[in-house]
Every structure is written in C-alpha cells, then in structure tokens.
Amino acid sequence: xxxxxxxxxxxxxxxxxxxxxxxxxxxxxxxxxxxxxxxxxxxxxxxxxxxxxxxxxxxxxxxxxxxxxxxxxxxxxxxxxxxxxxxxxx
Numbered sequence: 001x002x003x004x005x006x007x008x009x010x011x012x013x014x015x016x017x018x019x020x021x022x023x024x025x026x027x028x029x030x031x032x033x034x035x036x037x038x039x040x041x042x043x044x045x046x047x048x049x050x051x052x053x054x055x056x057x058x059x060x061x062x063x064x065x066x067x068x069x070x071x072x073x074x075x076x077x078x079x080x081x082x083x084x085x086x087x088x089x090x
Contacts, residue, residue, distance in 0.1 A: 006073045006084060008050055013086075014042050016051040032061060039065060043090045053083040066090070
C-alpha cells in the first residue's frame with residue numbers, strides 16, 4: 001500500500017519496478033546497460049519514467065541517466081527508506 005500511495009499519478013509514464021544484478025556480475029555495467037537500453041526505447045516514445053531506489057548508493061547512477069529525486073518513504077516492516085525518482089520525457 002505504501003508503494004501504491006507514493007506512486008506518481010500526474011501523467012502516463014513507464015514504471016521501472018525492479019533491477020538487480022547477481023553478485024557475480026556486479027560492477028561490469030550490465031544493469032546500467034540494460035537500464036540505458038530501456039530508457040532509449042522509452043525516449044523514442046517521448047514518455048517519462050519513474051523508479052524507486054532502496055539503495056542510496058545507486059541514486060547517483062540514476063541521476064546520471066536523467067532521474068531526479070522527488071521524495072521518499074519508509075518501506076513496510078522496518079524496511080529501507082525508498083527514494084522516489086522521476087525522469088522527464090525526452
């Protein structure tokens with residue numbers, strides 16, 4: 001319910017829900033390459049994108065791709081703080 005309550009609804013957009021990399025493959029650019037490929041497809045449609053980040057260490061990576069923080073909320077059951085990030089259409 002917290003995720004749904006914090007999801008932006010002001011305009012149609014792509015919701016990039018989950019991105020993870022197996023520990024054996026981290027640091028090789030695979031995750032960011034996959035994200036960049038998806039963002040290129042989204043850009044061809046001229047739509048914005050939204051994601052949630054539970055790891056603040058990744059936020060700078062997302063910012064380099066055009067995302068900006070728009071708020072945060074606490075995940076349920078003492079989970080992490082979840083950052084909300086938006087990328088305008090291009």
